[in-house]
Amino acid sequence: MAESNWLTEIPQLDRSELRDIRKTLDTAYRDFSREHGEMIEAFFDPLLSFLVWFEKLLLATPWWLVIAIVAGLAYLASRSWKLSLGVIVSFMLIGYFGMWEDAMSTMSIILVCTLMAIVLGVPIGIIMARSDRMQTLITPILDVMQTMPAFVYLIPVVMLLGIGKIPGVIAVIIYAIPPVIRLTNLGIRLVDKDVLEAATAYGASPMQRLLGVQLPLAMPTIMAGINQTIMMALSMVVIASMIGVAGLGQPVLKSITNQYFTLGLLNGLAIVALAIIFDRVSQAYAKRTQRHLGGMDNG
Amino acid sequence: MADALIRVENLYKLFGNSPEKYMPLVHQGKSKDEILAETGHTLGLKDINLTINAGEIFVIMGLSGSGKSTLIRHFNRLIDPTEGVIKVEGTDVMQFNAKELEQFRRHKMSMVFQRFGLLPHKTVLENVAYGLRIQGVSKAEALSRGRQWLETVGLAGYEEQYPAQLSGGQQQRVGLARALCTDAEILLMDEAFSALDPLIRSEMQDQLVQLQEKLHKTIIFITHDLDEALRLGDRIAILKDGEIVQQGEPEEILLNPANDYVEAFVRDVNRARALTVETVMKDPAYRITADTIAGALQQMKGFGRDYGYIVNDEGYQGVVKAERLEEAYQADKDATLDETLYEDVEPVDPQAVLETVIPNTLDADYPLPVVDEEGQLTGQLTRGTLAEVLGESQKPVEKDDSKVNA
Ligand SMILES: Nc1ncnc2c1ncn2[C@@H]1O[C@H](COP(=O)(O)OP(=O)(O)OP(=O)(O)O)[C@@H](O)[C@H]1O
Ligand SMILES: [Mg+2]
Numbered sequence: 001m002a003e004s005n006w007l008t009e010i011p012q013l014d015r016s017e018l019r020d021i022r023k024t025l026d027t028a029y030r031d032f033s034r035e036h037g038e039m040i041e042a043f044f045d046p047l048l049s050f051l052v053w054f055e056k057l058l059l060a061t062p063w064w065l066v067i068a069i070v071a072g073l074a075y076l077a078s079r080s081w082k083l084s085l086g087v088i089v090s091f092m093l094i095g096y097f098g099m100w101e102d103a104m105s106t107m108s109i110i111l112v113c114t115l116m117a118i119v120l121g122v123p124i125g126i127i128m129a130r131s132d133r134m135q136t137l138i139t140p141i142l143d144v145m146q147t148m149p150a151f152v153y154l155i156p157v158v159m160l161l162g163i164g165k166i167p168g169v170i171a172v173i174i175y176a177i178p179p180v181i182r183l184t185n186l187g188i189r190l191v192d193k194d195v196l197e198a199a200t201a202y203g204a205s206p207m208q209r210l211l212g213v214q215l216p217l218a219m220p221t222i223m224a225g226i227n228q229t230i231m232m233a234l235s236m237v238v239i240a241s242m243i244g245v246a247g248l249g250q251p252v253l254k255s256i257t258n259q260y261f262t263l264g265l266l267n268g269l270a271i272v273a274l275a276i277i278f279d280r281v282s283q284a285y286a287k288r289t290q291r292h293l294g295g296m297d298n299g
Numbered sequence: 300m301a302d303a304l305i306r307v308e309n310l311y312k313l314f315g316n317s318p319e320k321y322m323p324l325v326h327q328g329k330s331k332d333e334i335l336a337e338t339g340h341t342l343g344l345k346d347i348n349l350t351i352n353a354g355e356i357f358v359i360m361g362l363s364g365s366g367k368s369t370l371i372r373h374f375n376r377l378i379d380p381t382e383g384v385i386k387v388e389g390t391d392v393m394q395f396n397a398k399e400l401e402q403f404r405r406h407k408m409s410m411v412f413q414r415f416g417l418l419p420h421k422t423v424l425e426n427v428a429y430g431l432r433i434q435g436v437s438k439a440e441a442l443s444r445g446r447q448w449l450e451t452v453g454l455a456g457y458e459e460q461y462p463a464q465l466s467g468g469q470q471q472r473v474g475l476a477r478a479l480c481t482d483a484e485i486l487l488m489d490e491a492f493s494a495l496d497p498l499i500r501s502e503m504q505d506q507l508v509q510l511q512e513k514l515h516k517t518i519i520f521i522t523h524d525l526d527e528a529l530r531l532g533d534r535i536a537i538l539k540d541g542e543i544v545q546q547g548e549p550e551e552i553l554l555n556p557a558n559d560y561v562e563a564f565v566r567d568v569n570r571a572r573a574l575t576v577e578t579v580m581k582d583p584a585y586r587i588t589a590d591t592i593a594g595a596l597q598q599m600k601g602f603g604r605d606y607g608y609i610v611n612d613e614g615y616q617g618v619v620k621a622e623r624l625e626e627a628y629q630a631d632k633d634a635t636l637d638e639t640l641y642e643d644v645e646p647v648d649p650q651a652v653l654e655t656v657i658p659n660t661l662d663a664d665y666p667l668p669v670v671d672e673e674g675q676l677t678g679q680l681t682r683g684t685l686a687e688v689l690g691e692s693q694k695p696v697e698k699d700d701s702k703v704n705a
Contacts, residue, residue, distance in 0.1 A: 192419075194412060194414050194415075194416045195416055195417070195418055195419070197377060197412070197416060198410070198412055198416030198417070198418070199418070199429075199433075200377060200404070201375055201377060201404060201408075201409075201410040201412075201416075201487075202404060202405065202409065202410075202429060202430045202433050202477075202481070203400075203401045203402065203403070203404035203405030203406075203430075203433055203434070204401075204433050205401055208433060212418075213418060216420045217419070217420060
């Protein structure tokens with residue numbers, strides 16, 4: 001460190017020192033992953049099998065059946081013919097332009113990631129809501145997860161697990177989970193104190209309060225979190241394709257490196273179509289479960 | 300007292316982070332404001348002693364912030380005391396562990412809330428059945444009992460609505476039905492009717508009184524409205540800054556306020572509606588026992604009044620006025636008294652509310668006779684008494700010792 005010009009230049013580590021630090025950390029992490037990588041991989045094996053099985057199932061099912069099921073689910077969730085029709089048209093177009101297989105891969109990854117995010121995120125959100133200590137502990141972690149550039153996630157995951165589906169899924173989950181956690185926490189904390197007090201006064205146990213009052217009343221907020229999680233998972237899928245996640249992200253990546261404008265655009269549009277479908281369906285569903293909050297229309 | 304159901308002894312509540320540390324200040328007698336300024340702790344309740352008997356409606360009242368909600372939440376331990384003992388049926392509720400406390404809340408007490416506290420995601424019927432469901436009663440059974448209570452509070456047909464679809468008064472009825480549905484013997488009602496408009500409110504009060512006649516619950520009722528307190532309460536405790544300044548029967552508080560605070564409370568009350576005839580009437584001094592007109596006139600002269608109440612072995616007969624008797628006497632000096640000479644006036648019922656007798660009292664130019672169920676003359680009600688009790692001079696009315704609470 002040069003003492004003379006610290007006024008004009010920010011005090012800085014020597015390059016060599018910096019290099020040493022990086023080297024130590026990287027080596028340590030690499031050793032760690034070499035040692036435990038396989039174990040961790042084994043741990044995620046069931047997830048991988050499920051993902052592969054689900055993807056195969058989607059691809060093995062005749063295209064018209066898939067469309068019928070998705071359109072049917074959209075109708076069940078939203079009770080809107082327009083939305084179901086939109087689903088049918090978008091899927092037909094996706095298939096027509098030769099993106100069917102990629103779209104199915106993406107859908108299966110999104111589904112698995114969203115399910116995992118809910119299964120992990122909601123309980124974490126509940127824990128956060130129950131204790132202020134946990135909230136102050138977890139909130140900064142979530143802040144980091146949300147602001148850290150998405151690419152940075154990929155590095156440690158790849159180092160640990162190599163290139164492939166599972167690291168991709170993990171990266172997507174890490175990227176997409178914060179909204180579920182945050183909004184579960186928020187939703188439970190916002191539950192009307194009077195209502196909760198009434199439940200307590202009638203002798204409800206903590207579990208009865210959670211399942212009978214807090215979660216149902218927090219549901220609209222939690223659903224908003226899930227919705228955001230789905231959207232973030234979709235946008236992460238493209239980035240995750242860099243580490244070998246199959247799906248609509250792959251052609252996009254290829255188009256960037258090879259400057260195929262139309263290919264990129266088509267696949268981009270397919271992602272947008274999926275995003276819109278997921279968004280509308282989950283929102284319509286959330287709205288329909290909240291009938292009691294006044295308006296009786298199922299719009 | 301043998302039938303004390305709830306007993307509160309030396310109850311203190313200090314809100315804040317380390318209440319124990321500052322309790323000595325409270326015991327030194329520092330005021331709520333001083334403690335707040337010095338320590339940042341709020342004195343919620345101070346040295347509360349209460350006994351609540353089985354089957355009575357016990358009203359707790361006081362201005363906003365006086366600690367009413369804090370006190371009622373101690374009974375089912377929604378708030379824990381800093382010091383003191385709360386006994387229900389002789390059991391100290393502070394000794395309960397979590398499970399026992401749940402059982403206690405499920406079976407012993409139920410609560411009606413000022414802001415309803417209904418579960419917005421459950422139907423009206425599910426709300427009413429909520430307490431039973433928590434107890435583990437089967438769904439079918441809980442709903443069928445819930446349906447009966449909904450009917451009792453006049454909301455049959457609303458079973459499948461959601462609370463947000465009901466008016467405030469209807470929602471409060473749902474709250475009441477929910478509380479009654481668990482069949483707990485103690486009912487806690489925190490300003491249960493305060494959010495309602497006057498008409499619905501008095502309807503709900505009537506309904507509560509009617510239900511209470513059938514159910515004989517022990518009801519702890521909070522209000523900041525003295526009219527409501529007087530209408531419902533068997534006994535009333537008045538809170539100020541977390542302390543009880545007076546407790547007793549309604550008439551006692553109304554007629555003998557303990558201090559300026561209570562008096563200020565009492566000043567605005569509609570006494571005409573709150574007091575019964577019996578609490579303000581005077582002893583009937585002017586009984587006429589003669590059975591001839593001449594004799595009656597003689598007795599009247601004796602008291603120096605121009606009216607009198609005819610009384611015989613069967614009790615009260617009627618009112619006579621000197622003027623009319625003189626006329627009759629001129630016509631026939633030996634005539635006996637008979638009904639044709641009585642004034643055309645309905646005697647007053649001692650239980651009647653003052654308001655209902657005002658017109659008659661003002662119309663008559665003699666005090667109205669007060670006659671009890673057995674037909675005996677028990678008192679008289681003068682215009683002067685009414686003016687004194689209802690008039691603007693709110694000096695405590697002297698009460699006859701003979702009539703202190705029948
Ligand atoms: N959780 C709490 N923390 C701190 N102070 C509290 C708390 N709850 C109540 N207090 C204080 O205790 C005092 C009594 O409040 P309480 O709610 O019992 O009043 P109240 O008589 O029910 O009034 P209102 O008629 O407005 O409902 C107030 O000074 C209030 O600030
Ligand atoms: Mg209150």
